[in-house]
Amino acid sequence: xKYYSIGISDDPKVIGYYPQLKFKKDYNxxxxxxxxxxxxxxxxxxxxxxxxxxHSKANLVNLLPLYPEGKGLLVDEKVRQILxxxxxxxxxxYPMKLHHKGNILDYYWFxxxxxxxxxxxxxxxxxxxxxxxEKGQVSVIKKIKIRSLDQINQEKNIYTGRTPIRxxxxxxxxEFCQYDFYKTGAFNHIxxxxxxxxxxxxxxVTGYKVKLxxxxxxxxxxxx
Numbered sequence: 001x002k003y004y005s006i007g008i009s010d011d012p013k014v015i016g017y018y019p020q021l022k023f024k025k026d027y028n029x030x031x032x033x034x035x036x037x038x039x040x041x042x043x044x045x046x047x048x049x050x051x052x053x054x055h056s057k058a059n060l061v062n063l064l065p066l067y068p069e070g071k072g073l074l075v076d077e078k079v080r081q082i083l084x085x086x087x088x089x090x091x092x093x094y095p096m097k098l099h100h101k102g103n104i105l106d107y108y109w110f111x112x113x114x115x116x117x118x119x120x121x122x123x124x125x126x127x128x129x130x131x132x133x134e135k136g137q138v139s140v141i142k143k144i145k146i147r148s149l150d151q152i153n154q155e156k157n158i159y160t161g162r163t164p165i166r167x168x169x170x171x172x173x174x175e176f177c178q179y180d181f182y183k184t185g186a187f188n189h190i191x192x193x194x195x196x197x198x199x200x201x202x203x204x205v206t207g208y209k210v211k212l213x214x215x216x217x218x219x220x221x222x223x224x
Contacts, residue, residue: 001177001218002194004210008065014206016059021067024051024099040071041113043092050096050109060100061207064107072111074098079205080108086180086196089114117185122171122219123147128187129168130159143168152186170216177218189213 009015029035033049052067052074054060064074075083080093091112098105123146130142141163144155152165159165167187176182180196183189191213192200200208 003191003213003216004194004197005213006190006192006197006208006210008063009061009207009209011209014059015061017055017057019067020055020058020064021052022055023067024053024097027051038071038111043090043111043113048094048096048109050094052096052098054098054100054105056101058100059206060105062205063207064098066109072109074107075110076105076107078203079200080110082196082199082203082205083110083181086193086199087178088112088181089116089179089183112181112183114179114183114185117183118148120172120176121146121185122173125169125171125219127168128152128155128165130155130163130165133162133164140168146170146186149186156186167215171219172216174218184216189215191216 010018012018023029023035027034029050030037031049033044033046035048035050038044038048054064062076062079066072066074074096075093089112091110094109094111096107096109098107126146127143128146129140130144131138132141144165146152155165167184167189170184180193182191184191192210197210
């Protein structure tokens with residue numbers, strides 16, 4: 001199965017204006033049910049109160065980034081229905097208010113937590129790369145086996161600046177093939193299956209970009 005990295009479009013012809021979003025005037029993201037009180041790694045025990053304003057010069061697209069970045073994506077009803085027909089990690093669709101040119105539009109905060117990444121990775125055959133950035137050139141100087149989230153986070157603290165760490169190759173066990181939407185643990189690549197990519201294209205979804213993700217392969221369970 002092929003996988004693709006997916007991100008928010010940066011094409012001015014698609015998005016119209018950058019930055020696209022800001023907090024709605026008078027919205028307080030620090031309130032008890034506000035944006036800042038929703039964790040990246042767990043679902044809240046409340047329905048978040050989340051209001052954004054789309055810049056008047058920005059185009060209305062089906063898929064938008066969160067503001068500030070992180071913690072998921074913003075999707076309209078069309079994309080929500082497409083996603084619901086595919087295999088997703090643990091997730092929630094929280095209704096939110098998107099203000100645009102005096103109108104309030106119904107969008108959803110797609111909050112997802114892939115909580116089984118480290119069980120699905122073949123750590124003996126997956127690695128990160130330490131690279132050296134010099135004079136605009138990037139070269140690999142070291143490969144490090146991927147063992148755990150704590151280990152990779154520690155490596156990120158060691159390798160910084162012009163010698164950062166990046167994903168080299170992920171080898172996943174066959175159970176991973178069930179997912180159509182996923183996020184790689186610690187490296188934060190959002191990836192989708194070819195099946196979901198085709199569904200987004202077939203339904204003329206706007207606001208995103210995709211690229212073949214070649215850093216992932218699937219291993220049989222007994223290959224470890």
